[in-house]
Amino acid sequence: MTEISLSDDLAERIEGRIDGTEFDGVDEYAEFVLGEVLARVEHDAAESQEETASREQVQNRLQSLGYLEE
């Protein structure tokens, strides 16, 4: 584990946001937000989804397994 320091002001603002949530503390919130930002940047999300099968093929697969009844 690596420790980092946050300003008191930033820590207080985070504490205000996590009141009433499942976040255990400022550390967990900061870890979540930084992890999300990095994953986004690294994945370049808008370009990562690939299309390999045709629309009809995928639709048939999902339909045959009962996933398109909604």
Added chain:
Amino acid sequence: MATDPAPNLVFVTVDSLRADHCGYVDAGTGPTDDLTPTIDRLADEGVAFTQAVAPGPRTPSSVPVFFTGEFMSDDPDWTMADWQGRQGRIGRHMARFTHLSERLQRRGYETATFTANPWTTRESNFHLGFDDFNEVSADSDDVQSSYLSDSTLFKLADAGLETLPVDPVGWADKKEWFSQWTGYFELLQERLADLSEPFFLWVFVLDSHQPYITPRRFREECAAWEMYYSILRYWHGETADEAIPPHARKMIAATYRDAVRSVDAFVDAVHEATAPYDPVTVFCSDHGEALGEHGNFGHEQTLYEENLRVPCFVHGTDASATVREQLPLRGLPELLTELTEPGTFDPRRHTRPFAVSQIEDNRATAVRTTRWKLVTRQEGTRLYDLQADPDETADVRTDYPAVASALADLRDRHEATQAEKGATETATADLVTAERGSL
């Protein structure tokens, strides 16, 4: 002092396998104790979780969560009626986090998968983090369709049954029904031999998913005609919105049990094939399956035990235990990551007194303990006493108001957390979009 090398990891996920059809889960008290001798043996030798809980009742609400450790957000760009929107939402979720296979890849693992479920494809970004991604389907570019199954009927369909003048049942459009591990296992073994160590191998099999078409050698209760009759009777009931008659219900349950026998044989085959690599194996199903309970068959958008309670075991570590506390599958990324460091696995570090599950559109939420379950839907809230009423028939909120209030508070905390994570998701997306625009 030298440290032990990181072990190979094999993660077996079975679609739609009920916990109570695995003998070890209820140990002598379940209705079907003899279907899974291999699963029971491996669970007995390793760490057996008897209260594992899926984060959702279907693959789209479960697997993306236990791959990332996070529930999907209330993304506005999709509806349940739009399957491409549903697929896109999963893809955005998978790209939003550093998920399981990526974590292991970063730790030096060569990562490979064979996945047969159509929600876990490249289109939904499940390929991220895999060095070798093999989608098993009739239309896959990774695995020739002839490997999907060794069923004769499938081979007819695959050979061009659709070109024949008569295909009254429409088998040609239902090739996924025949997805059987026996078809592609040889291929899996070949790829396994090519992997460098340490490796992470994820195999997601569809064999116990509807309609439970099972190779003859694993069928002990159903003849082929009974198996196909139960499929067609079920399908007719679904499309015509008719109740399934008692004789067909029994037949469907029997075909499902035969499918579970096939799954157990698969686990045995994987165990034998991977034994030379001395792996740690994690086994679970993604959700359960209804066999007529609460008027349902299969896996509808409900949060009952038959759909949420799943089997799970860890085999191949120094640890051996039966763990009766709850294991939310949502925590699997942490559990599997911990397994990369020999000697550190503590099963109870991953158990939780409370487990949250949600349906795909987040419009129903369950908060579960080993005794209680509070289910909140738009129509209202119900509290079930799982010990006194395992069939979940009676709402006991008025009898146990303090329990209902405590679980409602946990639900509210979960929703507040999801709202905050939704806010950071929006902000992060805007940030990345702005950065791209400035380049």
